[in-house]
Amino acid sequence: MTTTHEERFGAIIAADDKVEPRDWMPDGYRATLIRQIAQHAHSEVIGMQPEGNWISRAPTLKRKAILMAKIQDEAGHGLYLYSAAETLGVSREHLVSLLHDGRQKYSSIFNYPTLSWADIGTIGWLVDGAAIANQIMLQRTSYGPYARAMVRICKEESFHQRQGYEIMMTLAKGSEEQRAMAQDALNRWWWPSLMMFGPHDSASTHTETSMEWKIKRASNDELRQQFVDMTVPQADYLGLVVPDSEVSWNEERGHYDFGPIDWDEFWAVVSGDGPMNRERIAHKRTAWEDNQWVRDAAAEYAAKRGHRRGAA
C-alpha cells in the first residue's frame, strides 16, 4: 500500500463514506468539526433558557408537561453533540469553559427574549423548523458520530415543531387578543429565524471548505430558501402575516421571494450585543458554579463506593 493519509481521507469523502473517530483526518477538518459540533451543542443547552422562562407560566398542565419534555430533549441533544465532539479528542469540560469564557458561540437566536406565551409556540414552529432544515442536511455530514447524533436529534425535533405549531393554531383560533399575541410573536421571531442560517453564501467564510469536506451538504442560502418556502404557507394557514412586504411567490423560480435581511442586527447579536447575550452566559455560568456541590458529592460518593477510575 503506497497511498498516503491524505489520499485515503480524500477517497472516503469522494465515495460519500463516513469518516470515523480513529481515521486520519486533516487538522483543519478536525478543528472545523470541533468548532461546529461544540457550538451546535452550546446552542442546544443555551436554548433551554428562553423556554425555561415559561415553565412556571405555561397556560395549562398539559402545556407545562410538554414544555418540560421539550426542554429535557434540548439537554439531551446537547449531550449527544458533546459526546460526538469528544470523539475528536477534546473534552466536554474544555468546550464548556470555552462557552463560559465567550471564546465559542451559540446560535444567536437564543439572544432574543421570550416575552409572551406565543413566543413558545413561535420558537417551536420557526426556530425548531429552521433547526430541522439544517439538521436534516447534517444527517448526511461526512463525520460519522456527528451524522448519527443528527439522526437521533431529527427524530425528536419533529415533536418540537409540531407542538409549537399546535400552540400557534390554538392562539390563531382564539380571541382577538390571542391572535394579536401570535402575530406579535411572528413579527419578532421571523427575521431572527432567517438569520439562523448564517450570512449569505458570498459572505460565509467557512462554507466553501465545509462543502468540500462534505461537513455541510447545502449552503446557507439554499437552506434559508427552503425554510421560507416551507414556512410562508404555514403562516397563511394560521391567518398570520410574515413581517416582510416583499414575500411573494415567484412562479419562474418556483420559490418565494423575500426582502433583504438586516445584517447589521445579525452581526451586532453575533458579536455580543443582542438583547440577552450577557444574561444567557451569566445564567449558564451561575448554574455551573451553583451545581458544583452536586458534582463534588457524586465524586465523593463514588470514591467511597470504590468505583473511582482504575478501581473497576
Place this chain on the structure above:
Amino acid sequence: MSYSVPDVPGRPADAPREDTNPGTPLWEVFVRQKRGLSHVHAGSLHAEDVERALQNARDVYTRRVEGVSIWVVRSTEVHASDPEDAAAMFEPFADKPYRHPTFYDIPDEVGHM
C-alpha cells in the same frame, strides 16, 4: 461567521480513544432496542460511577422507550482495531467468494437449497 477556532489538545489521530475528562469518567452506552436484538452502541456520557452512568444513560438515550436494556462500559475498557490495519485485517476475505452460497451453481430442478 468569524468564530475563533479552539485549541485542540494534541492527540494523534489514530490514538485509541481516551478519557478526555479527568474529573468524570467517560462511559460508552449500548442499548438493546427490544428483546431478541443485540445491544447497539448509542453514544457516550460522563458519570462518576456505574449507578450514575446507568441512570444518565436512561435519561439521555431512552426517553422514548428506545430500549429495554442498557449496558455501560468504561470507555477506557474498549479496545478497537486500528483503521490503518483495515486492509490486512479484512481484505483477505474479499477474494474468497467460495465462502458464499452464490458461488455454487445448483440446477433449478433440485429446488430450493
